[in-house]
Every structure is written in C-alpha cells, then in structure tokens.
Amino acid sequence: MTTPIIIVGVVALLFVVMYNSLIGKKNNVENAFGSVDVMLKKRYDLIPNLVETVKQYMTHEKETLTKITELRTRAMSGGMSSDDKVSLENQLTKAIGGIMVAVENYPDLKASDNFDMLQRSWNEAEEQISAARRSYNAAVTTYNNGVEMFPTNIIANMLNYSRKEVFEIPETERQNISAKNLFN
Amino acid sequence: MEGKSFDSFYSSNLLPILEELEALRLKVRKNVLMGFGLGLLLTVGVFLFIVAKAALILPILGAGIGFAISYKVHKELKSRFKKDIIANMVRFIDETLSYDPNGKIDKKDYNKSKLFTQSVDSYKGDDYVQGKLGATQIKFSELHTQYKTTDKDGKTQWHTIFKGIFFFADFNKDFNGEIFIQPDIAEKMFGFMGSALQGINKSKGDLVKMENIEFEKEFVVYASDQVEARYVLSTKLLQRILDFKNKTGNKIYVSFIDSNVFIAISLNKNLFEVSYFKSLLNRGVIDSFNSYLELCVGIVGDLDLNTRIWTKK
Numbered sequence: 001m002t003t004p005i006i007i008v009g010v011v012a013l014l015f016v017v018m019y020n021s022l023i024g025k026k027n028n029v030e031n032a033f034g035s036v037d038v039m040l041k042k043r044y045d046l047i048p049n050l051v052e053t054v055k056q057y058m059t060h061e062k063e064t065l066t067k068i069t070e071l072r073t074r075a076m077s078g079g080m081s082s083d084d085k086v087s088l089e090n091q092l093t094k095a096i097g098g099i100m101v102a103v104e105n106y107p108d109l110k111a112s113d114n115f116d117m118l119q120r121s122w123n124e125a126e127e128q129i130s131a132a133r134r135s136y137n138a139a140v141t142t143y144n145n146g147v148e149m150f151p152t153n154i155i156a157n158m159l160n161y162s163r164k165e166v167f168e169i170p171e172t173e174r175q176n177i178s179a180k181n182l183f184n
Numbered sequence: 185m186e187g188k189s190f191d192s193f194y195s196s197n198l199l200p201i202l203e204e205l206e207a208l209r210l211k212v213r214k215n216v217l218m219g220f221g222l223g224l225l226l227t228v229g230v231f232l233f234i235v236a237k238a239a240l241i242l243p244i245l246g247a248g249i250g251f252a253i254s255y256k257v258h259k260e261l262k263s264r265f266k267k268d269i270i271a272n273m274v275r276f277i278d279e280t281l282s283y284d285p286n287g288k289i290d291k292k293d294y295n296k297s298k299l300f301t302q303s304v305d306s307y308k309g310d311d312y313v314q315g316k317l318g319a320t321q322i323k324f325s326e327l328h329t330q331y332k333t334t335d336k337d338g339k340t341q342w343h344t345i346f347k348g349i350f351f352f353a354d355f356n357k358d359f360n361g362e363i364f365i366q367p368d369i370a371e372k373m374f375g376f377m378g379s380a381l382q383g384i385n386k387s388k389g390d391l392v393k394m395e396n397i398e399f400e401k402e403f404v405v406y407a408s409d410q411v412e413a414r415y416v417l418s419t420k421l422l423q424r425i426l427d428f429k430n431k432t433g434n435k436i437y438v439s440f441i442d443s444n445v446f447i448a449i450s451l452n453k454n455l456f457e458v459s460y461f462k463s464l465l466n467r468g469v470i471d472s473f474n475s476y477l478e479l480c481v482g483i484v485g486d487l488d489l490n491t492r493i494w495t496k497k
Contacts (some may be wrong), residue, residue, distance in 0.1 A: 035411050120495045124357075127494070131414035138393050138410070 018152050022161065025143040029164060032136040036167075039132040040075075040089070043125035047072045047096075050118050054099060057109035061102055068095050096122070137166040190474065193276050198470065201268045206464040208261040212254040213460050219250025265458045270311065273474055277481050280315045285456075287312030288325040289350045297352075297446035298362065298388075299437045302345045306330040309350070311456045317481065318490040319497070324351040324480045326455055327448075348434070348451035351480055355445045356489050358496040359416050361408035364388045365425065365438040368404040396422045402429055416440050421487065428486045432479060443496060447483065 051065050058065065071092045074080075080088070100119065103110050144163050147156040156162075223246025251258070266285035274283040288309030294300075307329055314323035327350040330342045370378030383391045388406035392413045399422045407413030417425075417440075429436050435450040456473055458464065484490060 032410070039411075117495070120493060120497075123493045124495050127357075127418065128411070128415050130418070132411050134395060134414045134419075135410045137395065142393070 015155070018155050022146050022152055022155055022159065025139070025146045026161065028139040029136070029143045032132070032139040036129065036132040036136055039125065039129045043122070043129060044072055044076055046118065046121055046125060050096070050099075050122065053112075053114050053118055054103070054106075054109060057106045058099070058102065060105075061099060064095055064098055064102075068092065068099070071095065093126075133167045140164045140166050190276070194467070194470065197272055197276070198269060199465075201264075201272075202464045202470070205261055205265055205269070205458070208257055208264075209458060209460065209464055212251070212258045212261065215250040215254040216247050216460065217250070219246035219248065219253075220244075222246045222250075261458055265464075266311075266456065269470075270456050270473065273470075273477060274313055277477055278315065278317060280317070281313055281481070282315055284312045286310055289323060289327055289352060293323075293352050293446070294327070294329070294350065296441060296444075297350075297439050297448070298441060299364070299439050299446060299448050300329065300345050301387075302331050304329045304345065305332045306342065313477070313480070317484045319492050320356070320484050320489040321354040322352065322481070322484060324349055326350075346448055346450070349449045349455075349476065349480060351447040351449070351483060353445050353447075353483065353487075353489055355416075355440060355443050356492050356496060357416055357494045358443050359412055359440065361412045362389060363392075363405065363407040363413050363416055363440040365403050365405050365417075365436075367435045367437070368400070368402055371401070371404065394422055395419070396426065399423070399426045402426060424487050428483065431486075445487070445489075449479075 047068060051069055054061070055065060071088060075085070075088050075092060100122075103115070103119075109115050146152045147161050147163055223244065226246070263285070270285065271283045274281050289312065291304075291307050294304075294307070307327075309325045309327040312323070312325035314321075316322070326348070328347045329345040331345055333341050333343065335341060370382050374381070379391075382404050385391075385406075389408045390406065390410060392405040392407045392410055394400055394403075394405060394414075394417070396419065403425075405413060405417070425438065432449055437448040437450075439446045455476055459469070462469055
C-alpha cells in the first residue's frame with residue numbers, strides 16, 4: 001500500500017525539481033539578455049561625448065559624425081525587430097571604427113587626454129558588450145540543454161519551450177592606444 | 185632572454201662564481217661523507233662486539249658531525265649562491281627587478297587572493313622578486329603554507345596547504361567582483377555529474393561556464409558576477425591562461441580580486457637552492473632555475489598585462 005504512494009511522491013518531487021530548474025534556466029536567459037541591453041545602453045551614452053570631442057578636430061569626417069548621431073538616435077528609440085537592431089549595431093560599430101582609424105590623421109586629437117579617456121571607455125564598453133553576449137550564449141546553451149535533454153525535455157514540451165538561438169560574436173582585433181601610455 | 189645570450193651570460197658572469205662555489209660545495213660534501221664513513225667504520229666495529237640495532241644511528245650521526253664542522257662553509261655557500269648567482273640571474277632577465285633571498289610574498293597578499301581558505305599555522309617562503317615591467321607591477325616568491333592538526337595522542341601533524349610559487353600582479357582592467365580559476369577535478373573524474381556538483385558549491389560564487397572547451401576541461405571558474413567574469417576573462421585571456429598552464433605543466437590556481445591577479449603555481453620542489461647531490465657546474469640546474477624565473481616574469485607577456493587600453497592606466 002505504501003509503495004505506490006512513495007513512488008508517486010518521488011515522481012511528483014522529481015517533476016517539481018525539473019520544472020523549477022527549467023523555469024530558472026529560462027529566466028537566466030532573459031536576465032542575460034537584459035544585461036546585453038544594459039551594456040549597449042552604456043555604449044550609446046558615450047557617443048554624444050565622443051562626437052563632441054572629435055568634431056572640433058575632424059574636418060573631413062563631418063558626414064560620418066552626423067551618421068553616427070543619427071544611428072544612435074534610431075538605436076535608442078527602440079521598437080525594432082531584432083534583425084534590424086543587429087544591422088543597426090553593426091553599422092554603428094563600423095562607423096565608430098572608421099572614426100578610430102581616422103584619428104591617426106589628427107595627431108592633436110590623438111594626443112588629447114580627453115580623447116584618450118574616451119577611447120579607453122569605448123574599448124571597455126565594447127568588451128563589456130562582448131562579455132554580456134557571451135553570458136547570454138552560456139545561459140542559452142544551458143537552457144537549450146534543458147529543453148533537449150531527457151528527461152527535462154518532456155516538461156519543456158509541455159510548456160512549449162523551444163530552442164533559442166545564440167549570438168554570433170565578431171572577433172575584433174584591438175591594439176594598444178599608444179606606446180606613451182604604457183610607461184606612465 | 186634568448187638561449188644564446190643566456191649562454192654567454194652564463195659563461196662570462198655565472199660560471200666563474202659557480203666554480204668558486206662548487207669548491208665550497210665539495211668541501212661541505214667531503215666533510216659530510218667523511219663523517220658518514222667514520223660512522224660506518226665505527227658501526228662495523230661496534231657490530232663486531234655487540235649486536236645492537238642502535239648502532240645503525242652512528243653513520244647518520246657521523247654525517248651530522250661532518251656537516252656541523254662545515255656549517256660555516258655551508259652558510260657561506262648558501263648565501264653566496266643566492267647573492268651572486270640567483271640575484272644576477274634575476275637582473276639578467278630584467279634590470280629593474282629586485283631580488284631578496286629572504287623575503288617572501290606578504291601574508292596579507294596571500295590572504296587577499298582567497299585562493300586557499302584553510303587557515304594558516306605556518307607561513308614560510310623565500311626568494312622574493314619584485315619590480316615593475318612596463319605598466320605592470322609584479323611580485324612573486326616561493327611559498328609554503330601549512331596547517332596543523334593534533335591527533336588523540338597529542339602528536340602534532342603538519343599538512344601542506346600550498347607549496348610552490350606565488351605570483352601577484354596588477355591587472356589591466358578595473359573590476360569590483362571576485363573571480364576564481366581552479367584546476368577542474370570533479371568534472372575530469374565524474375563528467376557532467378561533476379559539473380552539476382560544481383554548480384551546487386557556492387562558496388566562491390556562481391559557477392561560470394566558459395565557451396573554450398579545452399579551458400573548461402582543465403579549469404573550473406567561480407565568480408561573483410557572470411558578466412564581469414567574462415569581461416575580465418576575455419576569450420583571448422582564456423586561451424592565454426590555458427597556454428600558460430600547459431607551459432608550466434603544474435597545477436595552477438588563479439584569482440582576480442580588487443583589480444589584481446594572483447597566480448599560485450604548485451611545485452613539489454624547493455627552487456633556487458644549492459643541492460649537495462648535484463654539481464653546481466651542472467648546467468641543467470641553473471637552466472631549470474632560469475626557466476622558472478622566466479616563467480614568472482613572462483606572465484606579464486603571457487597574459488598581455490601591459491596592454492593598457494581600458495580605463496585603468
């Protein structure tokens with residue numbers, strides 16, 4: 001008489017544990033996605049300052065700077081599909097990358113402390129975005145394992161959970177800002 | 185630091201001193217051996233008259249007496265070896281480095297690393313090197329930490345917590361949390377079950393799964409913040425730490441705390457000392473010490489600590 005009760009009890013307990021672990025994994029993914037947004041926002045916040053600093057020096061890049069400001073406004077307004085968002089991000093990264101290269105032609109700007117700090121903050125923001133994306137991917141991988149592996153996949157099916165896609169993370173090569181700063 | 189130039193440094197700067205020191209070493213060894221031989225002769229003599237087990241102690245006693253006679257020479261040899269050989273080798277690697285044969289990593293730094301949580305009863309170390317390479321402050325020394333237990337008979341036993349080289353450097357990024365990298369034992373032994381168990385252990389923070397599969401096989405990472413851990417441990421740094429581990433071939437423990445990096449390299453030997461069983465003119469000994477020095481100083485390059493492109497200068 002007691003054996004069936006124990007079996008039912010154990011099965012119910014296992015169900016609760018697996019159910020909760022799946023919900024936990026799903027929430028981790030959402031949380032990680034949120035932190036990517038936070039890091040992106042941090043980078044957007046740097047843009048006005050950057051544009052303001054380089055504007056006085058960069059006479060030939062006016063167009064690019066206007067474009068950057070425009071892209072930022074669009075990125076921050078929200079309400080975009082994730083594909084659009086990614087493409088916007090890529091354009092923005094590329095445009096800023098262009099500015100960072102163009103700086104080579106303006107020695108005064110390159111030597112200014114203000115710009116040096118901005119460039120450092122920019123690198124930091126990029127590295128943090130990359131870290132947030134990697135965290136998101138790790139959370140997604142754990143979640144996907146839960147969705148696809150036996151026995152949690154049974155519960156995932158009941159909840160209509162499906163696989164999520166990971167970010168593609170581009171590798172960017174970075175160099176030291178200037179040799180001068182190395183030996184301060 | 186290349187092999188060729190170290191060769192010429194070796195023959196012009198180190199070899200003449202080593203030859204002098206070798207004479208000292210042989211002197212000490214001769215006395216020890218003579219004492220041992222004397223003891224042995226005595227044993228045979230005593231053994232012929234009375235068959236006693238205690239007679240075996242005599243050769244050891246003899247060797248001890250031999251050593252005691254040459255104790256002064258031994259001390260001179262030891263201190264000159266450090267002062268004239270090891271100190272020179274440190275300077276050869278980088279002129280700005282300073283070397284203190286009797287110094288060691290501060291206990292405060294050891295505790296700050298939080299690498300070994302067992303409370304320490306004996307804290308010993310020597311061969312302390314410190315300096316600034318480029319923008320990066322480094323220090324390292326040999327370290328041996330132990331704790332003691334007392335069994336029911338009142339006998340004290342000493343257990344090693346850590347023995348090896350303890351390295352400290354200023355890290356090139358700012359961060360607030362704590363990150364720990366430890367050799368992965370559970371996952372290696374128990375596979376994904378081990379990994380699940382690691383997730384439950386929260387004493388050093390959350391388990392952080394890294395995307396580098398080779399790295400994950402060797403190490404387990406705990407951190408107070410998932411995103412920050414990945415900010416500090418960029419994909420490149422993961423590879424660099426893995427390469428460093430393969431280069432040392434020993435167990436390594438790494439922690440990142442308060443914008444510093446701490447690295448503990450487990451070793452089962454005492455480095456930078458004279459051995460009475462090996463000639464000082466044996467190049468292998470000097471080369472091995474040199475490779476350990478280069479390994480430690482090389483961490484700055486290996487982990488790319490002089491790349492200062494983040495807000496921390």
